[in-house]
Amino acid sequence: xxxxxxxxxxxxxxxxxxxxxxxxxxxxxxxxxxxxxxxxxxxxxxxxxxxxxxxxxxxxxxxxxxxxxxxxxxxxxxxxxxxxxxxxxxxxxxxxxxxxxxxxxxxxxxxxxxxxxxxxxxxxxxxxxxxxxxxxxxxxxxxxxxxxxxxxxxxxxxxxxxxxxxxxxxxxxxxxxxxxxxxxxxxxxxxxxxxxxxxxxxxxxxxxxxxxxxxxxxxxxxxxxxxxxxxxxxxxxxxxxxxxxxxxxxxxxxxxxxxxxxxxxxxxxxxxxxxxxxxxxxxxxxx
Numbered sequence: 001x002x003x004x005x006x007x008x009x010x011x012x013x014x015x016x017x018x019x020x021x022x023x024x025x026x027x028x029x030x031x032x033x034x035x036x037x038x039x040x041x042x043x044x045x046x047x048x049x050x051x052x053x054x055x056x057x058x059x060x061x062x063x064x065x066x067x068x069x070x071x072x073x074x075x076x077x078x079x080x081x082x083x084x085x086x087x088x089x090x091x092x093x094x095x096x097x098x099x100x101x102x103x104x105x106x107x108x109x110x111x112x113x114x115x116x117x118x119x120x121x122x123x124x125x126x127x128x129x130x131x132x133x134x135x136x137x138x139x140x141x142x143x144x145x146x147x148x149x150x151x152x153x154x155x156x157x158x159x160x161x162x163x164x165x166x167x168x169x170x171x172x173x174x175x176x177x178x179x180x181x182x183x184x185x186x187x188x189x190x191x192x193x194x195x196x197x198x199x200x201x202x203x204x205x206x207x208x209x210x211x212x213x214x215x216x217x218x219x220x221x222x223x224x225x226x227x228x229x230x231x232x233x234x235x236x237x238x239x240x241x242x243x244x245x246x247x248x249x250x251x252x253x254x255x256x257x258x259x260x261x262x263x264x265x266x267x268x269x270x271x272x273x274x275x276x277x278x279x280x281x282x283x284x285x286x287x
Contacts, residue, residue, distance in 0.1 A: 029265070033057065034091040035056060035057060036057060037053065037055075038052065043119050044118050050079070050099075050100050052079050053096070053127075056091070056131075063093055063094060063095050063132045064095070064132065064138060065127050065137050066097070067097045067119060067138070068082065068085055069146070070141070071143025071176075072143070077100075082098050084263065097123050099116065113152065118162060121159075123137065124137060135170075137169055138171050138281060140174075141174060142175040142177075142259070143225075144177075145177075146175050146176060149172050151204050153172035155207040171213050171214040171216065173215075173216040174216070174232070175259050176218070176259050177231060180234050181203070208244070217236050218232075220254040221250045223255060232250075233248075247276075247280060251271035253270045254270050259273065
């Protein structure tokens with residue numbers, strides 16, 4: 001089957017299933033034979049403090065582990081929607097943890113970062129039981145989830161609260177993340193960060209130093225929701241200037257949402273996001 005025909009078929013199926021959400025379509029088209037899943041493990045007392053684990057069917061010794069945080073403007077989202085991310089990374093021999101976290105209006109900044117730190121601490125303590133090497137731990141996120149990952153990797157306060165430090169991370173990966181967004185323009189996001197009194201220390205770009213872990217930043221060149229020049233480009237420059245290893249990629253066929261969707265098998269023709277993530281993990285110093 002030609003690649004053009006496959007692309008057309010993928011789009012036709014998506015259109016046919018348009019009554020479903022795009023994420024449900026992606027998950028419906030995602031293979032289930034490449035991983036085993038352990039669901040809804042509690043990492044804290046709140047109902048939102050649960051995580052899922054995706055393990056490669058063919059286990060690798062000392063496999064790396066990625067803790068993935070989804071986006072949703074800190075007011076929506078569910079780990080159940082991101083099975084396609086778990087499958088994709090598991091198919092490359094990576095153990096994946098996808099964590100729910102508390103959202104607005106239940107909480108505001110920085111509670112969701114504290115949840116993320118707790119999920120990382122649980123992973124560090126327990127992931128060896130699931131076949132991964134806790135010393136090969138990466139953070140990854142999309143959109144507001146990329147913000148969460150970046151803050152845990154760059155601002156030591158949050159991991160310090162759970163007796164960890166960013167230095168224990170092998171690296172972090174941000175997809176279309178907002179890293180420098182004050183003053184806040186998005187009305188849905190404003191109350192999350194106490195607008196108009198949003199604290200400057202809530203911005204990842206203000207926490208860069210030479211000791212930050214290696215970084216992979218990916219964005220869509222035409223992203224109209226999170227400005228790629230200011231956010232991805234600005235953070236990449238600051239990391240580079242601080243001497244932090246950083247890789248940056250921009251893709252032209254994706255938008256804000258389809259950047260993460262291109263990780264799913266039916267949409268990988270849009271951009272080689274999965275390949276870039278896999279290569280970063282395989283080539284991080286010390287691997």
